[in-house]
Amino acid sequence: MTSDSTVPGDNADPFLNEPTIRDEAPQFVLPLVVRIEREAPPARTDALETAARAVLTILSDERAVGDGEWAQVMRDWQDARIRKVVRRARGAEWRRAEALPGITVTGKSAEVRVFPPVPLDGWPKDLARLQVSGTDLDDPEPPADADPTAPVLWLNPDLDMSAGKTMAQTGHGAQLSWWELSDEERTAWRQAGFPLSVRTAGPAQWTELIGSGLPLVKDAGFTEIAPGSATVVAEHPALRRRG
Numbered sequence: 001m002t003s004d005s006t007v008p009g010d011n012a013d014p015f016l017n018e019p020t021i022r023d024e025a026p027q028f029v030l031p032l033v034v035r036i037e038r039e040a041p042p043a044r045t046d047a048l049e050t051a052a053r054a055v056l057t058i059l060s061d062e063r064a065v066g067d068g069e070w071a072q073v074m075r076d077w078q079d080a081r082i083r084k085v086v087r088r089a090r091g092a093e094w095r096r097a098e099a100l101p102g103i104t105v106t107g108k109s110a111e112v113r114v115f116p117p118v119p120l121d122g123w124p125k126d127l128a129r130l131q132v133s134g135t136d137l138d139d140p141e142p143p144a145d146a147d148p149t150a151p152v153l154w155l156n157p158d159l160d161m162s163a164g165k166t167m168a169q170t171g172h173g174a175q176l177s178w179w180e181l182s183d184e185e186r187t188a189w190r191q192a193g194f195p196l197s198v199r200t201a202g203p204a205q206w207t208e209l210i211g212s213g214l215p216l217v218k219d220a221g222f223t224e225i226a227p228g229s230a231t232v233v234a235e236h237p238a239l240r241r242r243g
Contacts, residue, residue: 028077028117029085030055031127032167033097034135035111036088042110044137044163048198050107051086051167052153052174054114056194057103059178060186063116070101070116077117081220084171086164087130096126112167135164146197151177151189151236154201154209159231165224166231169217170198173232176215177239185238201233209233214240 032054034047042050063070077083089097094111098104102115118124146152153173155166174196178186189195201209210216215234221227 026076027080027083027120028073029083029120029123030058030077030117030171031115031123032084032086032171033089033094033113033115033127033130034086034164034167035090035094035113036135036137037090040109041137042107044139045143045198046107047110047112047137047163048153048166048170049196050105050110050112052170052196052198053107053194054103054105054112055084055171055174056178056190057105058114058116059175060190061103073117082172082175083120084168085132086135086167087127087132088135088164089130093126093130097130100124100126132164135162135167137163143197143199146199147195149237151196151234153196153198154206154233154235155198156229156231157200157203157206159225159229161224161231169219169231172217173215173234176217177234177236180215180239181236182238185236189236206233209235212240 032051034042034051036042058064058070058074061070062068064074065071097113100115102113104111104113115127118127151174153170155169161169174194178189181189210230210233212233212235214236216230217232217234219225219227219229219231221229225231
């Protein structure tokens, strides 16, 4: 599933599909591939959390910053629309995806591989052939309450999104948190292994969250939901304390 935004600092809403100067730059997309085997699909919540950690992992990887081998394409991606596309793979498809440069992040039951950004119309063939649809997942049991001492990505209770779409949204939420943290706070989060939870907010809680000043994801509306829909609020303890 596809979702996009722009980098921080724009005056325009970073997630709405409104023309900005960033649309004039070459467009890139951050590919994420979730492993979904027929006989052992991952739990939905674990897949969402693993996707969010995968985005954080590549943002902080030494190859993606400074003079790293992925640094330029990461900058190019963040200078344009911040698109993320989630595709699924299994069996030989997954093995071919793993052979490409990227990072595999493993959760309790989920495996998500994140790749350096690629041109919007220039996907590697082994990724381009993967399906976007078919990412519907379930939780065998209701997830436990979120750890209040760790970051939580809160989902809008009024939206019905596929797991793939939601994975892109939670990736956005994690990225917004990362942008707003200090270097010291980023280092602490990375060294702890990027602990986080993804949970659906209650209706009253959601109303409070969207007015809290915490990072808020609004979707461009290319797929599944209406443009401007608020999808995720990112509640990192360090950001909550500032409020």
